[in-house]
Amino acid sequence: MCGRHATWVPLLEKLGVELPVVQAGMGAIARHGLAAAVSDAGGLGTIGILDPPALLAELAAARAITEKPLAVNLLLPFARRGHWEVAAEADAVVTFWGKPRRRTAAAWLHQCGSVGEALAARDAGADGVIVQGVEAGGHLRGSLPALELLARVRAGLPAGYPVLLAGGIAEADDVRAVLDAGAEAGVLGTRFLLSRESRAHPDYKRRALAGSETVVTELFGAGWPAAHRVLPNAATERWLAADPRGPAWMRGLQRATAPLLSRAPEAMQARIGARLRSSHPLLGPRPATDDGPESLVEAGPLYAGEVVARIGELRPAGELTRELAG
Ligand SMILES: Cc1cc2nc3c(=O)[nH]c(=O)nc-3n(C[C@H](O)[C@H](O)[C@H](O)COP(=O)(O)O)c2cc1C
Numbered sequence: 001m002c003g004r005h006a007t008w009v010p011l012l013e014k015l016g017v018e019l020p021v022v023q024a025g026m027g028a029i030a031r032h033g034l035a036a037a038v039s040d041a042g043g044l045g046t047i048g049i050l051d052p053p054a055l056l057a058e059l060a061a062a063r064a065i066t067e068k069p070l071a072v073n074l075l076l077p078f079a080r081r082g083h084w085e086v087a088a089e090a091d092a093v094v095t096f097w098g099k100p101r102r103r104t105a106a107a108w109l110h111q112c113g114s115v116g117e118a119l120a121a122r123d124a125g126a127d128g129v130i131v132q133g134v135e136a137g138g139h140l141r142g143s144l145p146a147l148e149l150l151a152r153v154r155a156g157l158p159a160g161y162p163v164l165l166a167g168g169i170a171e172a173d174d175v176r177a178v179l180d181a182g183a184e185a186g187v188l189g190t191r192f193l194l195s196r197e198s199r200a201h202p203d204y205k206r207r208a209l210a211g212s213e214t215v216v217t218e219l220f221g222a223g224w225p226a227a228h229r230v231l232p233n234a235a236t237e238r239w240l241a242a243d244p245r246g247p248a249w250m251r252g253l254q255r256a257t258a259p260l261l262s263r264a265p266e267a268m269q270a271r272i273g274a275r276l277r278s279s280h281p282l283l284g285p286r287p288a289t290d291d292g293p294e295s296l297v298e299a300g301p302l303y304a305g306e307v308v309a310r311i312g313e314l315r316p317a318g319e320l321t322r323e324l325a326g
Helices: 011-015 032-042 052-065 082-088 115-123 145-158 174-180 202-210 234-239 248-261 266-275 306-310 317-324
Strands: 021-023 045-047 070-075 094-095 108-111 127-130 163-166 185-188 213-218 227-230
Touching: 011 108, 021 032, 021 045, 021 127, 032 045, 032 052, 032 317, 052 070, 052 082, 052 202, 070 082, 108 115, 115 127, 115 145, 115 185, 127 145, 145 163, 145 174, 163 266, 174 185
Parallel strands: 021 185, 045 070, 070 094, 094 108, 108 127, 127 163, 163 185
Antiparallel strands: 213 227
């Protein structure tokens, strides 16, 4: 299905996913409870990247809850052989960041921030792409609003090639709008971050429910120096007064240490994360989870998209999935 002259079948239909609703991978925030609830309701649930044994355990736990298709999300700069071995057990793999390359026999979607990246993913054999708009929560791959990027990507790819859209979706009307614009499905992070099943720390969820402003920064770039959209917290207040990206010297330090930090073993990263305070000059991408250090609520990234302003309550993920599909 990946040749230039192939006839494209809607990817979700091929996978047996009934509803045009995909829950984004969100690292340790998106584990089996969330992914299984979304998939079981008819959408496509995604388990976020974890170290390989934990990822395998989460996938097995999700399989015990639902027989529906499940996806695994891999961040290419951090994915090692063990991650790909686990991903082979999933129905779909969603990759993000870095040079797209086929490493799996499962259905493969690559999340992109530009037309060039979408074409590269298609040429590398991706079964479909997710276009990510700049309004999205988490790490930002491009700079265009999602619907504008969708139109450009659609124009550059063969008719019918599966294109999904991420960024700015919170309600059924938003899903309908992206389907009308030619996307096969909507991909939602922030809305599912604010579900009962998400493993975000309760104070992170409270902040997000109360918050409306987000900031695009590079502040939490230790090990992954790149732009990301977050809610304000003590760390952003401490460091972003002069430049929303963060102090230039700090970004330099992040770039210099990234090759080392991005390869640090999970146990070491967890130890570093537990000791972080908002005044620390090397803040990392690990978000606050309900089983992690509470200090990360102030010293870690509170990833959230612009839609956070329109979300006022925590909801069960299955109910959300059905409602979003209209
Ligand atoms: C809390 C949070 C964590 C995220 N973590 C990841 C991640 O680990 N991998 C990934 O591919 N995308 C991640 N994203 C980005 C999503 O894939 C997606 O692009 C984004 O959530 C869509 O925009 P929305 O937040 O407006 O729904 C994250 C987003 C959020 C909100």
